[in-house]
Amino acid sequence: MNVVFAVKQYISKMIEDSGPGMKVLLMDKETTGIVSMVYTQSEILQKEVYLFERIDSQNREIMKHLKAICFLRPTKVIHRFSCHLVRQLQNTMI
Helix, strand or coil: CCHHHHHHHHHHHHHHHCCCCCEEEEECHHHHHHHHHHCCHHHHHCCCEEEEEECCCCCCCCCCCCEEEEECCCCHHHHHHHHHHHHHHHHHHC
């Protein structure tokens, strides 16, 4: 089995399952490298993914008009970043 093809299909499925509309792809350090190895930026833009964001980014603007697709490894550090991000989103909805 071609690993690059399999990973590309997996990412495509995540994007397709999110439905139509503008999207942000939220990644960690490792998954950022994975995505960049299998997709060019123009290819992923054609799938309506307009923003690529690292979960550990400190300067994040909340953009409620974008759908978030999270491609993250299940680690304790990522879990903490995810919980912090969810709390931020909840505070903006109040």
